[in-house]
Amino acid sequence: MAHILIVEDEPKLAQVLSDYLRRDGFDTHICGDGADVMPWLAEHATDLVILDLMLPNIDGMTLCRQIRQQHQPHSRTLHQTPIIMTTARVEEIDRLLGLELGADDYVCKPYSPREIVARVKAVLRRTALTAEVSTAPFSLDLVVEPNHNLLRVGERRVELTAVEMRLLQVMVGSPGRIFTREQLMDQAYPDRRLVNDRTIDSHIKNLRRKLNALNAEHQYVRSVYGAGYKYEPTP
Structure with a gap:
């Protein structure tokens, strides 16, 4: 049974969301104060965090950053835990910043609890798929660690943003396309x-630029004039 941490300071909304998730077979826990989240995560394992942006004491954006920087002594390191951010703020900068910090999805209020349940299932499916290839060779020398957003060639390594990792994973899935x-x-x-x-x-x-820092002798991502981009592994 997957466990979902609901971080929401509106008690009624949090309880409704918890009820819907439990009906679908999930176990849940509710945190209504941002200051309680990291101490709870330090003591408990969770499979996904539903994280509101506006919270008392510590906001969701700060918590998202802290989660991505921490480790958890359970079955999953904390910085790998999927995050779905929720908020009533719809400004584009908030959307961009939330996802660049490492959120896996973003939902604007008001939302349907059924939509959240569907998104939780979708994110967990993607996470399970990624875990199967947690260390996969992209070519003879380039190795990806998607759960850590890292790439390495030999002893050299670079860290990617969540968007950069998604772009690279899409392209390497079909080399030359x-x-x-x-x-x-x-x-x-x-x-x-x-x-x-x-x-x-x-x-x-x-x-x-980051790929070039790993291997300046090979251009992994090539632009095709008037068409787009493609990935080319080393020979």
Whole structure:
């Protein structure tokens, strides 16, 4: 039975969400104060965190950052735990910042409890799939550690953002295939937000810079003029 931590300071909303999740077979725990979250996580294992942005004492954005930087002495290290952020604030900067900090999904209030349950199931399925290839070779020299958002070549390693890791995983899944910017946008942003071509280009630019720091002799991600981008492993 998967365990879900609900971090929500509206008691009625938190209880309704808990009831819906329990009906679908999940175990739940509710934290209504941001200051209680990290101490609870230090003592308990959880499979996913539903994290509200606006909380008393410590806000959700800060908690998301702390979770991604910490480790947990249970079956899963804490920084790998999936996070679904919820908020009534819909400004684009909040969406972008939340996902760049490592949130796996983002839901705006008001939301249907059924939608949250569906998103929880979807995120847990993606997480289970990723765990099966926690250390997978991308080519003869490049190795990815998706649960840690790390890439390495030999002893050299670099850390990727969540979006950069998603982009790379999409491309390496089909070496040599050309992905359009629109296709990459759909894969990079689970919340289906509207972003322009320059946003993807910027992420690709940063990704290529980090890959170059690992191996300057091979260009892993190539641009195809007028078409998009593709991944090419080393020979």
